[in-house]
Amino acid sequence: xxxxxxxxxxxxxxxxxxxxxxxxxxxxxxxxxxxxxxxxxxxxxxxxxxxxxxxxxxxxxxxxxxxxxxxxxxxxxxxxxxxxxxxxxxxxxxxxxxxxxxxxxxxxxxxxxxxxxxxxxxxxxxxxxxxxxxxxxxxxxxxxxxxxxxxxxxxxxxxxxxxxxxxxxxxxxxxxxxxxxxxxxxxxxxxxxxxxxxxxxxxxxxxxxxxxxxxxxxxxxxxxxxxxxxxxxxxxxxxxxxxxxxxxxxxxxxxxxxxxxxxxxxxxxxxxxxxxxxxxxxxxxxxxxxxxxxxxxxxxxxxxxxxxxxxxxxxxxxxxxxxxxxxxxxxxxxxxxxxxxxxxxxxxxxxx
Numbered sequence: 001x002x003x004x005x006x007x008x009x010x011x012x013x014x015x016x017x018x019x020x021x022x023x024x025x026x027x028x029x030x031x032x033x034x035x036x037x038x039x040x041x042x043x044x045x046x047x048x049x050x051x052x053x054x055x056x057x058x059x060x061x062x063x064x065x066x067x068x069x070x071x072x073x074x075x076x077x078x079x080x081x082x083x084x085x086x087x088x089x090x091x092x093x094x095x096x097x098x099x100x101x102x103x104x105x106x107x108x109x110x111x112x113x114x115x116x117x118x119x120x121x122x123x124x125x126x127x128x129x130x131x132x133x134x135x136x137x138x139x140x141x142x143x144x145x146x147x148x149x150x151x152x153x154x155x156x157x158x159x160x161x162x163x164x165x166x167x168x169x170x171x172x173x174x175x176x177x178x179x180x181x182x183x184x185x186x187x188x189x190x191x192x193x194x195x196x197x198x199x200x201x202x203x204x205x206x207x208x209x210x211x212x213x214x215x216x217x218x219x220x221x222x223x224x225x226x227x228x229x230x231x232x233x234x235x236x237x238x239x240x241x242x243x244x245x246x247x248x249x250x251x252x253x254x255x256x257x258x259x260x261x262x263x264x265x266x267x268x269x270x271x272x273x274x275x276x277x278x279x280x281x282x283x284x285x286x287x288x289x290x291x292x293x294x295x296x297x298x299x300x301x302x303x304x305x306x307x308x309x310x311x312x313x314x315x316x317x318x319x320x321x322x323x324x325x326x327x328x329x330x331x332x333x334x335x336x337x338x339x340x341x342x343x344x345x346x347x348x349x350x351x352x
Contacts (some may be wrong), residue, residue, distance in 0.1 A: 010147060018071045022069050024043050029105045030046040053079050053083040061103065069104050095134055102158075106153045110163075111336050113166075118322070118323065119325075130263050137263045142174065148212055167234050190205070218260055221256050225253065225276035228255045229256045232262070237336070242340050270300065285334040315340065
C-alpha cells in the first residue's frame with residue numbers, strides 16, 4: 001500500500017495528466033528533491049520557487065487568475081504566518097467578484113507535530129485556517145483519503161488548503177489507491193526517485209483511476225454508542241487505536257468520526273452521532289485557546305444541549321509559544337495515546 005506522500009504524488013500526477021493542473025511549485029518542490037517529504041518527485045509540471053511564502057501565494061493567485069490550475073506548496077505550515085494577509089485575499093476573491101472569477105488553487109502544507117521539528121517545524125494550522133473565510137480546508141488521516149481529497153481540491157473552483165500531517169507522510173495506508181500496484185516494492189521502484197544521482201531518472205506511473213473524497217464529508221471509522229469521538233489528521237489513528245483497545249478490554253464501543261474536512265465540515269454526521277451517544281470528545285493537536293474543536297463543541301452545545309448526558313470536552317495541545325525539540329517537551333505539549341485512551345474511557349463511563 002502507498003504511503004501518504006506517495007498517495008499525494010500520484011494524485012498530483014493524475015491531476016496534471018487528467019484534471020488540468022498546470023503548475024506544481026514551491027520551495028524545493030521541483031527536481032532534484034521533489035519536496036522535503038518527496039510528495040512532488042517526478043512530476044512534469046513541478047518547479048522550484050524562491051524561498052518566499054508570500055511570493056508562492058501571490059504567484060498561485062496570478063496563475064489561477066490567468067486561467068491556470070496551480071498546486072503550490074509551503075514546505076511547512078509554520079511559515080504560512082508570513083503570508084496570512086495574502087491568504088485572506090485569496091479567500092475573498094470569489095466573494096468580492098460576486099462569483100465572476102474563480103480561484104482554483106490548491107495550497108499544500110505539512111502540519112502538526114510528531115517529527116520532533118522543534119519551534120519552527122511543529123505548528124498546527126487548522127484553527128488558523130478555519131478563520132480564513134473563502135478557503136476550503138481538508139486534512140487527511142490516511143493515504144487513500146489523501147489521494148481522494150487532493151483530487152477533490154484540484155477540481156474545486158475555490159482555493160483549497162490541504163493540511164498534510166507531517167507524522168503521517170511516511171505511514172502506509174490500509175486500503176489500495178485505485179490503480180496502484182499491490183506490491184509496495186513495485187510501487188517504490190516505479191515512482192520513488194533513487195538516492196544519489198537522479199539526472200536520468202524518470203518515474204513509471206501506474207494506470208491511476210479517479211477517486212474523489214467529497215470535501216465536507218466525514219467518515220465514520222468506528223461505530224458504537226459509548227461516546228462520540230471527533231478527530232482528524234495525526235490524532236485520528238490514535239483515537240481509532242484507543243477505540244479498538246477499549247472495545248476489546250472494556251466492552252466499550254465508540255463512534256469515531258474522521259472529520260477529513262475542517263471547512264466545510266460535516267455537521268450532519270456530527271449531529272447524528274451526538275444524538276445517538278449523548279457524549280462528545282473532540283481530539284486534535286492544535287493549541288487549546290481558540291481551538292477549532294471549541295467551535296465544534298460550542299455548536300453541539302447550542303443545538304444539542306438537552307441531548308447531552310455529560311459535559312462535552314475538547315482535548316488539544318497546550319497553549320505554549322512553541323513545541324520544544326526534546327521528545328519530553330513534545331510529548332507533554334500535544335495529546336498522546338495514553339491520554340486519549342484515558343479521556344475516552346472517562347467520558348464513556350461518567351455517570352449521568
